[in-house]
Each structure stands twice: as structure tokens, then as C-alpha cells.
Amino acid sequence: MERIPEPELMEEKDQVISYDEADFSEGEVKLINQINYYLLKKNISLGQKDLIVDLGCGPGNISEKLAIKWPNTEVVGIDGSKEMILRAEYKKSISTNQKRLQNLRYICSDIKEIKSNNFLLKKRISLLVSNSLIHHITKLEDFFNTIKSLSSNITVNFHKDLKRPLDEKSALELKAQCSSKYNETLTNDYYASLGASYTFKELKNFTLENDLSSLDVFEDGDNYLIVYGNV
Numbered sequence: 001m002e003r004i005p006e007p008e009l010m011e012e013k014d015q016v017i018s019y020d021e022a023d024f025s026e027g028e029v030k031l032i033n034q035i036n037y038y039l040l041k042k043n044i045s046l047g048q049k050d051l052i053v054d055l056g057c058g059p060g061n062i063s064e065k066l067a068i069k070w071p072n073t074e075v076v077g078i079d080g081s082k083e084m085i086l087r088a089e090y091k092k093s094i095s096t097n098q099k100r101l102q103n104l105r106y107i108c109s110d111i112k113e114i115k116s117n118n119f120l121l122k123k124r125i126s127l128l129v130s131n132s133l134i135h136h137i138t139k140l141e142d143f144f145n146t147i148k149s150l151s152s153n154i155t156v157n158f159h160k161d162l163k164r165p166l167d168e169k170s171a172l173e174l175k176a177q178c179s180s181k182y183n184e185t186l187t188n189d190y191y192a193s194l195g196a197s198y199t200f201k202e203l204k205n206f207t208l209e210n211d212l213s214s215l216d217v218f219e220d221g222d223n224y225l226i227v228y229g230n231v
């Protein structure tokens with residue numbers, strides 16, 4: 001299946017609301033557990049001196065879970081969509097976990113422009129995370145250049161995303177499964193995202209051809225890909 005890029009930012013209000021109202025908690029908890037597993041494997045425990053950055057944070061589902069899991073560590077969620085950041089801030093303000101989210105803040109910025117933001121200069125990033133972001137990025141080099149410029153030798157990268165289905169038939173089957181759980185706007189967005197996703201080969205080849213082989217690319221089940229490691 002040929003890749004069909006989709007707009008990078010999710011800026012439409014109904015798109016943002018549909019995304020935010022959907023329950024993705026099962027996958028989100030799995031992601032936090034996966035990150036924890038890899039940090040433990042590397043003998044890394046995050047504390048006050050550390051900084052976690054969640055790129056393309058959307059309404060903050062993952063950012064909030066990171067902030068709760070690592071309560072002593074500063075967490076910054078970044079998204080280029082004003083609507084998404086407004087939603088994330090609002091959710092934080094009404095959260096029953098508000099007291100446990102004091103280590104979390106949000107920044108509205110395109111990920112390709114955050115190199116110039118001063119806030120990052122204050123601390124090096126210990127954990128650089130994204131979930132369902134890579135497929136939004138039109139050119140792979142923009143994604144990899146961003147994580148390269150934000151990473152130092154202490155940064156563990158963990159990026160999870162959809163894997164592009166092999167053919168249209170598989171994409172339509174996944175779309176049908178989605179429509180049984182979620183509304184039409186979200187189902188259409190998901191279908192567009194499947195078409196915009198990268199394949200294992202595209203991500204792996206990019207790392208091999210661009211001196212990024214310290215990053216591991218692997219499949220997570222049938223439908224997801226993970227980019228993990230140091231840059």
C-alpha cells in the first residue's frame with residue numbers, strides 16, 4: 001500500500017474532541033509499562049534531575065500518565081496544535097489527579113522548531129517519547145532530525161506508532177474494527193492515519209542509511225512499530 005501523507009497537525013475542533021473523548025487507556029497503560037520495562041533493563045531510574053518530553057502530546061493522555069508514573073520528574077508535553085494544547089491544559093485543570101500533575105506542563109510548538117526553545121536548554125532530556133506521532137510527519141528526516149537535535153548521550157528514545165497495513169483490504173478491516181468502537185470522525189482519522197503510517201522497512205532503512213543504527217526499530221504485534229534507543 002502506497003503511503004498517503006495526512007496533515008501534520010490535528011487542528012479541527014471536532015477532530016480534537018473525538019480524539020480526546022475516545023478511550024485509548026489500554027494501549028496507553030501498555031506503552032507506559034513498555035517504557036518502564038526498557039528503563040529498568042538499562043538500570044535507569046528517573047528522578048528530580050531528569051526531564052521527560054512527550055512529542056505530539058495531543059490532549060495529554062500519555063503526558064499525564066508519564067507524570068504520574070514518574071512523580072519527581074519534570075514532564076513536558078509538546079504539540080503544534082493550539083486546540084490540542086488547550087484541551088490538554090483543560091484536562092489537567094479538571095483532573096481528579098491534579099495534585100499528581102504538578103510536574104507536568106505543556107508547550108504549543110511544532111516539533112521541528114523546538115530546537116530554538118530555551119526551556120530545553122535548562123535540562124537535558126532523559127526520556128524522549130512519542131505515541132502516534134511519526135505518521136503525521138510528512139518527511140521522515142524531519143522526525144529523525146528533531147529527535148537527534150533534542151537528544152544527548154543520556155537520552156532514551158521511545159517512539160511508538162501505527163504500522164502501515166500491507167494492502168487496502170487490511171486497512172479497511174482495521175477501519176471496520178475501529179468503527180465498531182469509535183465515532184465516524186475518529187474512524188476516518190484512523191483510516192487516514194493508517195495510510196500515512198510508515199512501514200517497518202521504511203523506518204529501519206532510514207536509520208541504517210542515516211547513521212542512526214543505535215536506534216532499534218521493531219514491530220510490536222501486528223499493527224505497531226517502536227523506535228527505541230539512544231541517538
Ligand SMILES: C[S@@+](CC[C@H](N)C(=O)[O-])C[C@H]1O[C@@H](n2cnc3c(N)ncnc32)[C@H](O)[C@@H]1O
Binds near residue numbers: 009081084112
Ligand atoms: C494522533 S495524535 C497523538 C496524541 C498523543 N500522543 C496520544 O498518544 O494520545 C498526534 C498529535 O501529534 C501532533 N503533531 C503532528 N505533527 C506535529 C508537529 N510537526 N509538531 C507538533 N505536533 C505535531 C498533532 O497535532 C496531534 O495532536
